[in-house]
Amino acid sequence: MAGPAFSETVYTTFERHAVIALVAVSFLSLVALLYSLITIIRYSKKYAKTHFLLYFLCLLLADVMLSFGSVMSIVWVQSGGVYDGAFCAAQGGIKQGGSIAAAFWNFVISWHVFNMLFRRRDSPTVVRWGVVLLVWSFVFMIVFIGPVALENKARGHFFGISGAWCWITQRYQAERILMEYLFELLSIFASSFLYTATLLRARGNLLRIEGRWKLRFLPAEEAWKLEFGRDFTDSASLRLVQHMIWYPAVYAICVLPIVVVRLCSIVGLDPPFAVTAVAACIFNLSGLVDVVLFFTMHRVFPEPESLPAYARRKTIDPRVIQTGITPFTLNLFEPDVPEEAQVHCGLEKTPERQGSISTVSINSLTPLRAS
Numbered sequence: 001m002a003g004p005a006f007s008e009t010v011y012t013t014f015e016r017h018a019v020i021a022l023v024a025v026s027f028l029s030l031v032a033l034l035y036s037l038i039t040i041i042r043y044s045k046k047y048a049k050t051h052f053l054l055y056f057l058c059l060l061l062a063d064v065m066l067s068f069g070s071v072m073s074i075v076w077v078q079s080g081g082v083y084d085g086a087f088c089a090a091q092g093g094i095k096q097g098g099s100i101a102a103a104f105w106n107f108v109i110s111w112h113v114f115n116m117l118f119r120r121r122d123s124p125t126v127v128r129w130g131v132v133l134l135v136w137s138f139v140f141m142i143v144f145i146g147p148v149a150l151e152n153k154a155r156g157h158f159f160g161i162s163g164a165w166c167w168i169t170q171r172y173q174a175e176r177i178l179m180e181y182l183f184e185l186l187s188i189f190a191s192s193f194l195y196t197a198t199l200l201r202a203r204g205n206l207l208r209i210e211g212r213w214k215l216r217f218l219p220a221e222e223a224w225k226l227e228f229g230r231d232f233t234d235s236a237s238l239r240l241v242q243h244m245i246w247y248p249a250v251y252a253i254c255v256l257p258i259v260v261v262r263l264c265s266i267v268g269l270d271p272p273f274a275v276t277a278v279a280a281c282i283f284n285l286s287g288l289v290d291v292v293l294f295f296t297m298h299r300v301f302p303e304p305e306s307l308p309a310y311a312r313r314k315t316i317d318p319r320v321i322q323t324g325i326t327p328f329t330l331n332l333f334e335p336d337v338p339e340e341a342q343v344h345c346g347l348e349k350t351p352e353r354q355g356s357i358s359t360v361s362i363n364s365l366t367p368l369r370a371s
Helices: 013-043 052-073 073-077 086-118 125-150 169-201 220-229 232-244 246-266 273-283 286-300 318-323 339-345
Strands: 008-009 081-083 159-162 165-168 204-211 213-217 326-333 357-362
Touching: 013 052, 013 073, 013 273, 013 286, 052 086, 052 125, 052 273, 052 286, 073 081, 086 125, 086 159, 086 165, 086 169, 086 232, 086 246, 125 169, 165 169, 169 204, 169 232, 169 246, 204 286, 204 339, 232 246, 246 273
Parallel strands: none
Antiparallel strands: 008 081, 159 165, 204 213, 326 357
16 A cells, blocks of 8 residues: 655754654643633623624634644654554544644634624524534545545545644645635635624724615714614623624634645745744634633623524614714703804794793804804
């Protein structure tokens, strides 16, 4: 049976130290992830009205897979190099599965927030478990389809030695792009779009007026008009969305360096190993960052269960949204107000209202006293 292009790689001193750093970073993320999985049950009641907690737990499991796959390199550190075999194939499969699952669950969470706060749609419990079953089934199918259906004798093992650790081997370059990088990039762009749209609607920048979507940006002195495009749920969830939008941002920061390095290798621009090691360390910090973001969420949005039931947004008069309302009214006793002040303020006496109280609408541009 044919093997990969090479069956063993011996570390240099620098490579060994770099892999030790990668293992240490991955171990730090793994400890944080395991701690969060144990203690996260305390927050389950806060998210009882959403499916967020279950989806986030799945994201943490994906991060656990990814971190554990990198921690497995401790075996290569001890042996002084990487060798082909069942353990190497297992590391490659675990690393690919964790990467794909993290991409999918980042997208699922962004779609859930979009569906909950933008579309105002609630999903039944069967949908929640259906999504979990579907996503994990697809992830494992992608992982197993490589060695089961795509591997052949001419190209060697699908999972094997890839640089200083094990992953999809170099003879499957197209599969690297289509079966991992593509999912990661699509997750970044789709999640960013969904969070941005949700944030704009919660702020009042994106409105649906008379069946049409309208995007508006106001100068600072007119920003108060945005409040008339919001309802209670918008106002209550604004800080949550502002916090959640960090998920795709941080995910992109963690993923893009290693994707760029790998794509450079595919096109023949081999980057220095030091660059690859740094990019891999950043990538494996994504689990730790997800934990930090989650445990700071209760500070910016402490009571998600207090949100009202998902209902249609309030109907707002388009004229109010565009021009605002009269901020206040003043009741003036016409006999006590000097005639020149009444004229200046736009008051008019009528024969039937002589000496009576007149209610005058005054906006922010109307002077309160005569000059």
